[in-house]
Amino acid sequence: MWARRTRILAIGAILTVGLLATVLLQSPAPTQTVDELMSSPSEHLNQDIAVRGEVMDGTIDNNTMTFVLEGTTSTLTVRFTDAMVSNGLDDNRTVYAEGILLYEDGSYVFEANVIKTSCPSKYEEAAEEGD
Numbered sequence: 001m002w003a004r005r006t007r008i009l010a011i012g013a014i015l016t017v018g019l020l021a022t023v024l025l026q027s028p029a030p031t032q033t034v035d036e037l038m039s040s041p042s043e044h045l046n047q048d049i050a051v052r053g054e055v056m057d058g059t060i061d062n063n064t065m066t067f068v069l070e071g072t073t074s075t076l077t078v079r080f081t082d083a084m085v086s087n088g089l090d091d092n093r094t095v096y097a098e099g100i101l102l103y104e105d106g107s108y109v110f111e112a113n114v115i116k117t118s119c120p121s122k123y124e125e126a127a128e129e130g131d
Helices: 002-025 032-039 120-130
Strands: 031-033 050-057 065-071 073-079 093-106 109-117
Touching: 002 031, 032 073, 073 093, 109 120
Parallel strands: 031 050, 073 109
Antiparallel strands: 050 065, 050 093, 065 073, 093 109
């Protein structure tokens, strides 16, 4: 009887430790603004990071698969060639992106693998109700 109980407890402990290790090892990096990231970009080169900012008006280029993300004082070119992009990528839209910061041809480029956009419909509905 004790042997079966001991085995069940041991298996439960192993599963718990495995689950905790998975959660701790895969915890996402804190999201930075474009300005925070570009204040010291060399510290984040070739690292997985998350950044947020606003798509600069007129910079989405579907031929090169790039756009410019802007903060208050800084900008960052984002390449989304292999990224999962949510619906609604458009000018002046707030964007959250996950990927790697690279230094290419004398400038910083963010190679995104995930791009999420804010949902404008709920903000537009709220504005209409307030009118």
